[in-house]
Amino acid sequence: MIGLSCAVRLLEAGLAVTVRCADATEDTVSATAAAVWYPSGFPAGDARSLIWARAGFDQLARDAVHGAPGVTMRRTRMLLRRPAPAPWWVPAVPDFRLVEHTGQQPGVAQEWQFTVPTVEMRPYLRWLVQRVSSGGGVLERRPVNTLDDLDTPVVVNASGLGARTLAADDAVHPIRGQIVLVSNPGIETSVRDENHPAGPAYVHPRSTDIVLGGTVEPHRYDTTPDPGVTAAILERCRALVPELAHARVLGQAAGLRPGRAGGIRLEVAPGTRPGTHVVHNYGHGGAGVTLAWGCADETARIVESL
Ligand SMILES: Cc1cc2nc3c(=O)[nH]c(=O)nc-3n(C[C@H](O)[C@H](O)[C@H](O)COP(=O)(O)OP(=O)(O)OC[C@H]3O[C@@H](n4cnc5c(N)ncnc54)[C@H](O)[C@@H]3O)c2cc1C
Numbered sequence: 109m110i111g112l113s114c115a116v117r118l119l120e121a122g123l124a125v126t127v128r129c130a131d132a133t134e135d136t137v138s139a140t141a142a143a144v145w146y147p148s149g150f151p152a153g154d155a156r157s158l159i160w161a162r163a164g165f166d167q168l169a170r171d172a173v174h175g176a177p178g179v180t181m182r183r184t185r186m187l188l189r190r191p192a193p194a195p196w197w198v199p200a201v202p203d204f205r206l207v208e209h210t211g212q213q214p215g216v217a218q219e220w221q222f223t224v225p226t227v228e229m230r231p232y233l234r235w236l237v238q239r240v241s242s243g244g245g246v247l248e249r250r251p252v253n254t255l256d257d258l259d260t261p262v263v264v265n266a267s268g269l270g271a272r273t274l275a276a277d278d279a280v281h282p283i284r285g286q287i288v289l290v291s292n293p294g295i296e297t298s299v300r301d302e303n304h305p306a307g308p309a310y311v312h313p314r315s316t317d318i319v320l321g322g323t324v325e326p327h328r329y330d331t332t333p334d335p336g337v338t339a340a341i342l343e344r345c346r347a348l349v350p351e352l353a354h355a356r357v358l359g360q361a362a363g364l365r366p367g368r369a370g371g372i373r374l375e376v377a378p379g380t381r382p383g384t385h386v387v388h389n390y391g392h393g394g395a396g397v398t399l400a401w402g403c404a405d406e407t408a409r410i411v412e413s414l
Contacts, residue, residue: 109138109229109396110389111266112236113404118264119243121408126260127240130251130270133233137268140363141397142287142312142319144182144298145224148394149283149324152196154371160402162200167401168225177235178228182313184298186220187213187348195220226298227397228314256380262411263379263386268366271390277373280391282364284325286333288341290355292318301348309344317358320345324394326367333360367393374403376410385414 111127118125133139145165150157171179191208198204204222241247255263255274265275272280292313301309312319320341338360346352368391376387389407392399 109136109141109233109236109400110268110392110403111264112233112240113400114264114266114389114407115240115245116236116243117404117408118411119240119245121412123411125240125243125245127245127247128252128258129247129249132249133237134230136233137363137365138396139229139233140285140287140361141227141229142310142321143227143229143397144184144312145226145398146184146300146395147197147398148302149367150371150393150395150399156374156406157399158197158199160399160406161197161395163402163405164398164400165200165225168227168397171232172225177231178315179232180226180315181223182226182298183223183296184221184300186222186300186302187216188218188220189215189301189303191218224298226312226314229397255386261384262414263384264407264411265386265388266390268390268392268396269364271366271368271373271388275373275388275390277368277391279369281327281367281369282329283367283393284323284328284330284362284364285321285394286323286325286337286341286360286362288320288338288345288357289317289359289361290320290342290352290357292316293351293355295349295351299349301344304344304348306340306344309341309348311345311349311352318352318355320352323362329364331362331364333362335360365394366391366396372399372403374406376414387411 115125147161172181201222207219209216267274295313299311310321372391373388
């Protein structure tokens, strides 16, 4: 998601672009993402996060209006067990509402209601690949062993978890997330309970199924879904949305979010050959879909300024 969104922006700027990737698009964590606009795990205080989050919202909302494959706007209810101030990202979301609960739902003190873009990643990523190739970009499935091997004036390093090796960055680490896919009995609203004592619970309807989650497991590399975790996710989500009681399980998956201690690295560094540059854009954790377009805008601005 990060690399392809950058490639689209660089092509729009009139630059020649080659995308190198080690994995098939459908085998990336981007293809596993839930993937709703929500800047999970990014605290207030980083001014750039709001710029990226807003740009991400606006681009995906435009994609929804223009019928981009897999993108829709979806009503969301975020249930809070304790009252909390409105989150830092509110300026990015036009219809945000904070609703106080007075006993109507046990255990819920407050609710945030808002409408955000939701993306079905497989069709969306395929569409981005098409946009890159129809815009004149070259796509090559071939791993990069070292950034020094790339004979080009500017490299954009959007290698996600791969940046741990490629950029020798020990701050990069996996944050494992497991999800369960079930049939949709007619649910249209996303519901989230991020502070469930047994782990986050979320219910994200899509066109033909629902994504149920989830887990947040830092430093765990294993992508084999754990059946015990699947059962626990189902239990939490069915308690959250009782209409799911008879929804059929269609699948389960686990992906590794590209976490980074210290947050996203988006900056330019000198390349090893004289006059060359590397623009690093990685470490988006659980919010890569949310922030991708904002980070791609900034990447393109940096590249154009070099
Ligand atoms: C269960 C789950 C739910 C999620 N839900 C959401 C959500 O609701 N909203 C949201 O915003 N985000 C969500 N995310 C997070 C999101 O998936 C990530 O932040 C995002 O996909 C990261 O994108 P990326 O392009 O950096 O990484 P990736 O998708 O991993 O892509 C990295 C690319 O770099 C390539 N690469 C790596 N090393 C090399 C190398 N040496 N040579 C060549 N190529 C290389 C790979 O082949 C790949 O193509 C979720 C993640 C999970 C696991």
